[in-house]
Amino acid sequence: xxxxxxxxxxxxLAVGVVLLALAFVVPxxxxxxxxxxxxxxxxxxxxxxxVGDLRMMPAGHAAFFGAGGYATVLLYQKAGxxxxxxxxLAVxxxxxxxxxxxLPAVGRSSGFxxxxxxxxxxxxxxxxxxxxxxxxxxSSGLTIDWGVxxxxxxxxxxxxxxxxxxVVVLVVVMGVVVLVRNSHLGLRMKAVRxxxxxxxxxxxxxxxxxxxxxxxxxxxxxxxxxxxxxxxxFISPDTxxxxxxxxxxxxxxxxxxxxxxxxxxxxxxLVTLPALFDMxxxxxxxxxxxxxxxxxxLQPSGIVGGxxxxxxxxxxxxxxxxxxxxxxxxxxxxxxxR
Amino acid sequence: xxxxxxxxxxxxxxxxxYTLVGLGVTLTFGVTHxxxxxxxxxxxxxxxxxxxxxxxxGAGLALPLALLIAGGIAALLxxxxxxxxxxxxxxxxxxxxxLLLFVEAFMMRTFTATPRSGPRIEGTVSLIGQEQMPVGRLxxxxxxxxxVVVTAFAMRRTWIGLALRACGDDxxxxxxxxxxxxxxGLxxxxxxxxLAAxxxxxxALVVPITPLTGLAFLLKGFVVAIIGGLGSIEGTFVAxxxxxxxEALGTRYVEAGLTNAYGFVLMIVILLVAPAGLFNRRxxxxx
Numbered sequence: 001x002x003x004x005x006x007x008x009x010x011x012x013l014a015v016g017v018v019l020l021a022l023a024f025v026v027p028x029x030x031x032x033x034x035x036x037x038x039x040x041x042x043x044x045x046x047x048x049x050x051v052g053d054l055r056m057m058p059a060g061h062a063a064f065f066g067a068g069g070y071a072t073v074l075l076y077q078k079a080g081x082x083x084x085x086x087x088x089l090a091v092x093x094x095x096x097x098x099x100x101x102x103l104p105a106v107g108r109s110s111g112f113x114x115x116x117x118x119x120x121x122x123x124x125x126x127x128x129x130x131x132x133x134x135x136x137x138x139s140s141g142l143t144i145d146w147g148v149x150x151x152x153x154x155x156x157x158x159x160x161x162x163x164x165x166x167v168v169v170l171v172v173v174m175g176v177v178v179l180v181r182n183s184h185l186g187l188r189m190k191a192v193r194x195x196x197x198x199x200x201x202x203x204x205x206x207x208x209x210x211x212x213x214x215x216x217x218x219x220x221x222x223x224x225x226x227x228x229x230x231x232x233x234f235i236s237p238d239t240x241x242x243x244x245x246x247x248x249x250x251x252x253x254x255x256x257x258x259x260x261x262x263x264x265x266x267x268x269x270l271v272t273l274p275a276l277f278d279m280x281x282x283x284x285x286x287x288x289x290x291x292x293x294x295x296x297x298l299q300p301s302g303i304v305g306g307x308x309x310x311x312x313x314x315x316x317x318x319x320x321x322x323x324x325x326x327x328x329x330x331x332x333x334x335x336x337x338r
Numbered sequence: 339x340x341x342x343x344x345x346x347x348x349x350x351x352x353x354x355x356y357t358l359v360g361l362g363v364t365l366t367f368g369v370t371h372x373x374x375x376x377x378x379x380x381x382x383x384x385x386x387x388x389x390x391x392x393x394x395x396g397a398g399l400a401l402p403l404a405l406l407i408a409g410g411i412a413a414l415l416x417x418x419x420x421x422x423x424x425x426x427x428x429x430x431x432x433x434x435x436x437l438l439l440f441v442e443a444f445m446m447r448t449f450t451a452t453p454r455s456g457p458r459i460e461g462t463v464s465l466i467g468q469e470q471m472p473v474g475r476l477x478x479x480x481x482x483x484x485x486v487v488v489t490a491f492a493m494r495r496t497w498i499g500l501a502l503r504a505c506g507d508d509x510x511x512x513x514x515x516x517x518x519x520x521x522x523g524l525x526x527x528x529x530x531x532x533l534a535a536x537x538x539x540x541x542a543l544v545v546p547i548t549p550l551t552g553l554a555f556l557l558k559g560f561v562v563a564i565i566g567g568l569g570s571i572e573g574t575f576v577a578x579x580x581x582x583x584x585e586a587l588g589t590r591y592v593e594a595g596l597t598n599a600y601g602f603v604l605m606i607v608i609l610l611v612a613p614a615g616l617f618n619r620r621x622x623x624x625x
Binding site for chain 2: 051055059124131243249250253288289290292293294296300
């Protein structure tokens with residue numbers, strides 16, 4: 001257990017160092033692209049805590065990302081709090097919201113109500129924002145000034161300055177995910193995923209662990225929002241819409257559920273590549289939707305999951321398959337839940 | 339309380355449309371246990387097919403064409419995709435979410451977000467007092483009532499209805515008498531697709547449509563299917579009428595901007611009180 005934790009921790013640090021180096025060398029016109037990769041990466045890796053570890057499918061994850069952003073902007077602009085304090089408070093508020101909305105939702109065993117209630121929650125937030133234009137800025141959104149001084153370290157531009165922070169956020173999110181997966185909490189979550197009633201028989205309440213995971217994942221999404229909103233300089237209800245949430249799920253499932261690499265590959269494939277080729281956002285959505293449907297049908301463990309099982313098969317070519325067939329091979333890709 | 343009758347009629351109309359959508363959701367779920375997020379796209383496809391064909395060949399021919407196209411697409415999607423995802427909830431959910439994104443963005447690209455209007459039915463009918471009601475809306479109320487009654491009757495009296503109910507009640511027992519869920523699921527999808535297309539045509543008759551119309555109605559369809567107890571036809575109807583009237587009255591007399599919020603709040607409250615929904619006889623949680 002601890003060797004694996006050390007290895008994965010080292011992996012997280014290595015990714016962090018590479019991204020930090022990228023933050024210094026990326027040409028100026030690509031900084032925003034890197035920021036988008038970092039933010040989406042952190043969102044999708046955090047989302048995997050629910051989808052990969054617990055097989056819960058929230059259809060409103062982006063709502064918490066948006067809530068974090070809105071809370072930061074409002075606390076900073078309307079309440080006049082300094083940006084770091086506003087950020088911390090915003091993450092706490094998102095956690096509270098998630099607990100409020102999550103408690104009635106997570107107990108539902110097969111997860112349909114969970115998907116629908118999270119879905120409805122995102123829509124409710126949009127309604128709220130659109131109907132109180134005076135305070136929330138309405139459907140046209142809110143503009144925010146940078147909130148940071150003009151003197152940057154290393155003579156960075158403002159965008160590049162936020163790249164540093166987003167690298168930190170991504171590393172923190174990956175660190176939390178690795179930590180959770182290698183802890184007793186992670187083991188219990190794995191047990192809940194495998195057999196909910198069995199877990200209950202062992203004396204653990206599945207709802208507790210689902211609730212903890214939901215609040216944790218939502219707070220991580222809120223944390224991304226805290227840095228994204230001031231970086232972007234603008235936040236609108238579109239940010240927390242259902243389409244955004246499904247886009248996040250799509251990246252995760254296409255890349256590969258249950259693995260940090262899967263999440264990052266998904267984001268690189270569906271955010272970074274289309275942006276590099278200046279693809280029309282609507283066309284990108286067509287692409288993501290089509291790919292998601294195809295991958296969900298043919299390779300439910302995603303691109304990275306498919307490659308991984310191919311790799312194991314190539315390494316041990318002569319091993320006959322188990323007599324009773326690969327048990328649950330599509331549901332439980334090798335390495336899932338690590 | 340001015341315009342009370344008009345408001346109630348509007349509520350009944352919305353409730354009828356929600357019933358059509360919710361019936362499709364509840365039928366497909368009852369048989370295949372797939373919660374189809376792409377169901378709303380059948381509405382969009384039906385509505386657009388009707389509007390486009392109505393411009394080309396007239397409304398009379400456009401109606402059967404729209405139903406045929408939506409039913410055909412539903413059958414195709416089931417045979418190619420959903421049939422393989424039976425038994426794996428997350429796979430089915432992911433597949434339908436992908437379809438939802440794909441179809442919606444594709445329609446957005448092809449037809450743009452500009453609202454389009456179908457053929458208009460002119461004229462109004464005077465109700466008691468000063469109130470006026472457009473004929474088109476009354477026709478929509480009539481159509482939905484007829485379709486819902488026919489569907490309810492067909493579910494009791496016809497062979498397909500029997501198969502659908504048998505599979506929903508006990509999948510294993512149904513399969514032992516030659517009604518495997520994988521085959522009956524095809525009937526469920528076709529019926530759901532056609533019902534959604536009827537809803538789409540009705541919507542196109544009274545309001546302009548956009549590629550996002552289907553998703554908005556799908557949300558309400560989910561809400562009524564869940565409130566009514568997934569798999570229950572009576573429950574869906576009662577819940578849809580409740581929601582339609584609640585929305586119409588709330589919009590008229592409380593706060594117009596919060597129309598969509600009422601349904602979600604109603605759903606969350608009912609799920610807290612009765613996790614199985616209102617009419618779920620089998621004590622299966624809707625969750």
